[in-house]
Amino acid sequence: MEDTEEEKKDEADYKRLHSFPLIRHSDMPEEMRIEAMELCVTACEKFATNNESAAKMIKETMDKKFGSSWHVVIGEGFGFEITHEVKNLLYMFFGGSLAVCVWKCS
Amino acid sequence: ELKQEFTRTLTTANPQAPQNIVRYSFKEREYKIVDCMDQTAIHFSLNGNMVPKDSDEGRRQSIRSSTEAEKAPVETSAVTSEEAEIKDAEDTGDTEEAAAGEAAEEDQAAEAAEASEAAEAEEPPAPKAPEKKLANQFNFIERSTTTRHNPLLERGYQVEPAPSMNFSANVNQWDIYDAYVEELEKIEKSKEKEKSKPQTVKTEEKRSRRRLSHVEVQHGDSITKISKAAKLAERMVNLNTFDDIAQDFKYFEDASDEFRGQQGTLLPLWKFQYDKTKKLAVTAISWNPKYKDLFAVGYGSYDFMKQGQGMLLLYTLKNPSFPEYVFSSESGVMCLDFNSEHPYLMAVGFYDGNVAIYNLKKATSQPSFKSSAKSGKHTEPVWQVKWQKDDMDNNSNFFSVSSDGRIVSWTLVKNELVHMDVIKLSAEGTTMQGPEGLQLQMLGCGTSFDFHKKIDYLFLVGTEDGKIYKCSKCYSSQFLDVFEAHHMAVDTICWNPYHLKVFISCSSDWTVKIWDHTIKTPMFVYDLSCAVGDVAWSPYSSTVFAAVTIDGKAHVFDLNINKYEALCTQLVATSKKNKVTHVQFNPVYPIIIVGDERGHVISLKLSPNLRKMPK
Numbered sequence: 001m002e003d004t005e006e007e008k009k010d011e012a013d014y015k016r017l018h019s020f021p022l023i024r025h026s027d028m029p030e031e032m033r034i035e036a037m038e039l040c041v042t043a044c045e046k047f048a049t050n051n052e053s054a055a056k057m058i059k060e061t062m063d064k065k066f067g068s069s070w071h072v073v074i075g076e077g078f079g080f081e082i083t084h085e086v087k088n089l090l091y092m093f094f095g096g097s098l099a100v101c102v103w104k105c106s
Numbered sequence: 107e108l109k110q111e112f113t114r115t116l117t118t119a120n121p122q123a124p125q126n127i128v129r130y131s132f133k134e135r136e137y138k139i140v141d142c143m144d145q146t147a148i149h150f151s152l153n154g155n156m157v158p159k160d161s162d163e164g165r166r167q168s169i170r171s172s173t174e175a176e177k178a179p180v181e182t183s184a185v186t187s188e189e190a191e192i193k194d195a196e197d198t199g200d201t202e203e204a205a206a207g208e209a210a211e212e213d214q215a216a217e218a219a220e221a222s223e224a225a226e227a228e229e230p231p232a233p234k235a236p237e238k239k240l241a242n243q244f245n246f247i248e249r250s251t252t253t254r255h256n257p258l259l260e261r262g263y264q265v266e267p268a269p270s271m272n273f274s275a276n277v278n279q280w281d282i283y284d285a286y287v288e289e290l291e292k293i294e295k296s297k298e299k300e301k302s303k304p305q306t307v308k309t310e311e312k313r314s315r316r317r318l319s320h321v322e323v324q325h326g327d328s329i330t331k332i333s334k335a336a337k338l339a340e341r342m343v344n345l346n347t348f349d350d351i352a353q354d355f356k357y358f359e360d361a362s363d364e365f366r367g368q369q370g371t372l373l374p375l376w377k378f379q380y381d382k383t384k385k386l387a388v389t390a391i392s393w394n395p396k397y398k399d400l401f402a403v404g405y406g407s408y409d410f411m412k413q414g415q416g417m418l419l420l421y422t423l424k425n426p427s428f429p430e431y432v433f434s435s436e437s438g439v440m441c442l443d444f445n446s447e448h449p450y451l452m453a454v455g456f457y458d459g460n461v462a463i464y465n466l467k468k469a470t471s472q473p474s475f476k477s478s479a480k481s482g483k484h485t486e487p488v489w490q491v492k493w494q495k496d497d498m499d500n501n502s503n504f505f506s507v508s509s510d511g512r513i514v515s516w517t518l519v520k521n522e523l524v525h526m527d528v529i530k531l532s533a534e535g536t537t538m539q540g541p542e543g544l545q546l547q548m549l550g551c552g553t554s555f556d557f558h559k560k561i562d563y564l565f566l567v568g569t570e571d572g573k574i575y576k577c578s579k580c581y582s583s584q585f586l587d588v589f590e591a592h593h594m595a596v597d598t599i600c601w602n603p604y605h606l607k608v609f610i611s612c613s614s615d616w617t618v619k620i621w622d623h624t625i626k627t628p629m630f631v632y633d634l635s636c637a638v639g640d641v642a643w644s645p646y647s648s649t650v651f652a653a654v655t656i657d658g659k660a661h662v663f664d665l666n667i668n669k670y671e672a673l674c675t676q677l678v679a680t681s682k683k684n685k686v687t688h689v690q691f692n693p694v695y696p697i698i699i700v701g702d703e704r705g706h707v708i709s710l711k712l713s714p715n716l717r718k719m720p721k
Contacts, residue, residue: 022285024275024285025273025275076277077277079276080275081272083271083272083273085269085270086269089273096283097282098282103273
């Protein structure tokens with residue numbers, strides 16, 4: 001019992017340690033990337049329980065800032081194949097268990 | 107080549123219209139070829155309002171006009187609307203009534219330009235009108251006009267779709283976990299490195315440099331793409347500007363040579379000059395062994411009092427307006443040579459006695475290797491450098507001769523220039539007694555040398571007092587032979603590329619002499635009545651050579667044709683005060699380049715008489 005509790009704590013610790021945003025793949029220009037990353041972090045922290053609202057917030061903000069037709073997927077386990085406009089893709093991890101993929105395609 | 111005929115055919119197809127336009131079809135989300143291209147170009151279009159007689163509309167109108175014509179004589183009052191309708195029908199059968207109506211009414215009709223259309227619109231209510239108008243007691247005159255309006259123009263445009271790429275990935279919890287663990291490890295490693303190495307600043311610099319270089323590479327990519335295109339465009343513009351010169355270079359053969367007997371001419375072609383070298387004299391010219399249109403020019407100053415900077419420019423015949431490569435140096439360049447095995451390496455000798463190697467492949471403007479006072483540079487200006495074959499360790503090496511009397515061999519060993527004195531030119535019989543009983547050897551001052559084409563170890567050195575020494579690389583203290591050649595300094599020595607025993611020498615004592623190295627006296631002596639700056643054998647014939655004199659003239663000799671006189675003596679310098687300093691033959695094309703004191707390099711084409719190959 002104690003062991004499993006410890007394990008759980010360790011897991012939680014690891015996740016806390018790993019909760020910084022880690023960009024897996026991106027071909028955005030520098031400023032756009034930083035803005036998008038911060039936006040994702042804000043959204044995920046705000047809607048920690050509801051991926052859909054977080055995604056909605058990210059998508060609408062990106063649409064306003066960078067032009068129409070952004071798509072956002074947030075989740076913990078999925079596979080995807082997308083077509084995106086060049087220099088408009090961000091794929092990052094956050095919070096130890098969340099993956100966020102943001103891309104533009106009209 | 108000029109007489110080749112090119113046929114051009116005229117077809118109805120528009121040559122300007124591209125044959126295969128590819129347009130993006132948004133429907134199918136892909137690029138498709140547009141099949142049929144519109145071959146017509148519409149210059150002017152105007153919508154007319156003529157109606158064919160036999161069509162429905164035409165028949166209707168003619169019926170209308172005939173019915174109206176019947177009704178017209180009924181009304182005595184001038185009712186213009188109907189008569190306007192009558193005027194409509196261009197093919198009225200009842201011309202008399204129509205004519206009557208029209209005549210009365212031409213004024214109004216003239217004003218009402220578009221009244222026909224307005225009248226047609228009125229046409230349906232016309233049948234009713236007669237009844238109304240009879241009842242109406244006032245006379246109404248209707249007028250209508252339409253203002254001029256701008257004709258409509260159609261314009262269509264389709265934007266290229268934004269470039270898009272596919273991206274795919276899979277994400278699970280363990281994937282995320284692994285990624286984070288990796289990242290943490292990386293961070294820890296970098297932290298350890300920072301702690302362990304005391305040169306923390308350096309690593310940060312390296313990282314920032316790496317970041318910078320990464321960013322630069324991104325910029326560099328786009329710039330290099332443009333630079334290549336820009337270079338091509340520059341060359342094309344140059345070709346257009348100097349089109350007639352390029353035509354001359356390729357095709358022009360002086361036909362008057364047939365009438366001139368033995369004489370020939372030099373046709374001036376391009377002139378190469380550069381702003382920063384206006385005050386410098388051309389001190390060395392050399393053609394690149396690999397690229398036949400690339401040549402290097404060294405700039406410096408022969409004047410003892412006025413020593414300034416030096417420059418090294420590489421020009422190509424394809425771009426006469428700007429040099430391809432520019433290197434500047436602190437002291438004047440006196441000589442240069444291309445390495446035949448590595449055509450991107452150039453050895454350069456300076457006025458201050460240093461030698462350097464420039465690597466054209468690297469983008470820096472500084473020499474890759476340079477000698478210094480520690481590494482055995484000469485104490486006097488280096489007058490000539492020449493590359494040798496790679497030695498047994500495959501290291502490139504070259505020789506240099508200088509006024510300090512030493513001939514030094516420089517070897518490129520592991521990124522360093524290592525020097526080795528090959529020979530010291532001791533002037534015979536001039537050992538002096540120095541202080542403290544030392545035997546001082548007077549050294550002759552070497553001014554030029556040349557290596558034999560076939561016999562590797564044999565070379566000739568010319569000195570300031572006019573002697574030519576025949577030396578061997580194997581013996582460092584003694585000469586094989588001495589020629590009492592000239593009364594003044596020997597400016598250039600050159601072995602004949604075909605006759606292995608013959609060499610030529612020129613000097614400021616106004617003479618050019620041709621020797622056989624086994625005979626002490628010269629075979630031919632030419633007095634050119636002015637100090638000779640440079641002499642060069644031609645690569646295509648064993649009997650043709652060119653010499654340039656200080657008064658700006660170039661002399662071309664062909665021993666096969668005339669042993670005593672020049673075939674061509676021509677003023678090549680731009681102005682009378684300009685001294686011509688060097689001349690070189692192009693190994694492939696029939697041109698020579700001549701350098702002068704003002705930093706100009708002029709290329710001249712040899713006329714056919716000068717180019718006769720021996721049979």
